[in-house]
Structures are given as C-alpha cells and as structure tokens.
Amino acid sequence: MKSRETIRDLALLAMFAALIFVSKNAMEFIPNVHPVTMFVMVLTFSYRWRALIPIYIFVFMIGVQHGFPLWWIPYLYIWTVYWAISMLIPYRKMPMKARLILLPLVCGLFGLAYGTLYAPAQAVMFHLGPHSTLKWIIAGLPWDAVHFFGNLSIGTLIVPLTELVLKMKKKYTD
Numbered sequence: 646m647k648s649r650e651t652i653r654d655l656a657l658l659a660m661f662a663a664l665i666f667v668s669k670n671a672m673e674f675i676p677n678v679h680p681v682t683m684f685v686m687v688l689t690f691s692y693r694w695r696a697l698i699p700i701y702i703f704v705f706m707i708g709v710q711h712g713f714p715l716w717w718i719p720y721l722y723i724w725t726v727y728w729a730i731s732m733l734i735p736y737r738k739m740p741m742k743a744r745l746i747l748l749p750l751v752c753g754l755f756g757l758a759y760g761t762l763y764a765p766a767q768a769v770m771f772h773l774g775p776h777s778t779l780k781w782i783i784a785g786l787p788w789d790a791v792h793f794f795g796n797l798s799i800g801t802l803i804v805p806l807t808e809l810v811l812k813m814k815k816k817y818t819d
Contacts, residue, residue, distance in 0.1 A: 680799045683799045686800075687806045689731035690731065691811055707720060722762075734748070741804070745801075749798075752803065757792065758789070
C-alpha cells in the first residue's frame with residue numbers, strides 16, 4: 646500500500662511541476678505576475694520536504710525552455726529560500742483569519758524582495774561591487790512592486806488551494 650501512495654504522490658508532484666511551469670508561461674504577458682510563489686507555498690504546506698520535487702522540476706524545465714541562461718542561475722536558490730520561509734510558517738496551527746491575511750502578505754513580500762534575493766548572483770556573475778549592486782536593486786524596485794501586488798493578489802488562493810490539496814490527500818490516504 647505504501648508504494649502505491651508513493652507512486653501516486655510522485656505523479657501528483659510531477660503534475661504540480663507541470664502546472665507551475667504552464668501557469669507561469671501562460672502569465673508571461675504580464676511581467677512579474679504569475680502563480681509560482683502561490684503554488685510553492687501550497688505545496689510546502691501540503692507536502693513539506695517533498696515540495697522541493699515539483700519546485701526543482703519547474704526550475705529545470707525553465708532552464709531547458711530558455712537554454713540555461715545566466716538569469717536562470719538564481720532560480721537555483723531563490724525558490725529554496727521561499728520554500729524554507731514557507732516551511733517555517735505553522736500553517737496548521739494558525740487561525741483561519743490569520744492564514745487569510747498573513748499568507749498572501751508573505752507571498753507579496755517575497756515578490757517585493759525578489760530583486761534583492763536575485764542581487765547576490767548578479768553581483769557575482771557581473772562583478773558588481775556593493776554600490777553597483779545597491780543601484781541594481783533600487784532600479785528594479787518598480788518591477789518588484791509589480792511582483793508584490795501580483796503575488797499578493799494570487800496569494801489569496803493559497804488557503805483554499807491548500808485546504809483542497811490537504812482534503813484530497815486525506816481522502817486518498819485513508
């Protein structure tokens with residue numbers, strides 16, 4: 646029975662990776678607005694450590710799609726940072742009202758911090774000093790603000806989707 650559950654979970658995680666990849670590509674017409682961050686949080690609350698599987702399948706698929714360009718390299722750590730932040734959130738112990746407010750806000754704040762998280766890789770790859778790196782971060786703040794509002798909006802789906810995934814997991818493991 647356990648191996649059947651494992652196979653089912655791996656298939657679901659692979660499907661989530663495909664869903665993340667397709668949904669990001671479908672939203673490309675709106676820069677910095679996509680459901681990736683929302684899905685990472687939903688998967689982390691639902692699958693904990695195994696959420697890294699669809700996250701890194703997604704990262705690899707983005708690399709393949711674009712030919713592993715330099716801008717892709719920060720994807721290797723940025724999504725792990727967000728996953729780790731999500732792991733620290735006590736989803737199941739939080740009151741529903743707190744979840745509905747806090748989780749979209751965390752999702753939005755990650756979008757606001759995205760350029761800053763991206764900056765260390767930029768600094769190393771392009772030999773930027775601290776002053777140039779700070780200028781790069783400041784220049785990207787308008788795009789990070791768009792990312793904030795996009796993530797905040799899409800983040801409103803975190804709780805209902807997490808509840809749905811957890812309910813389905815329970816249904817198929819009982």
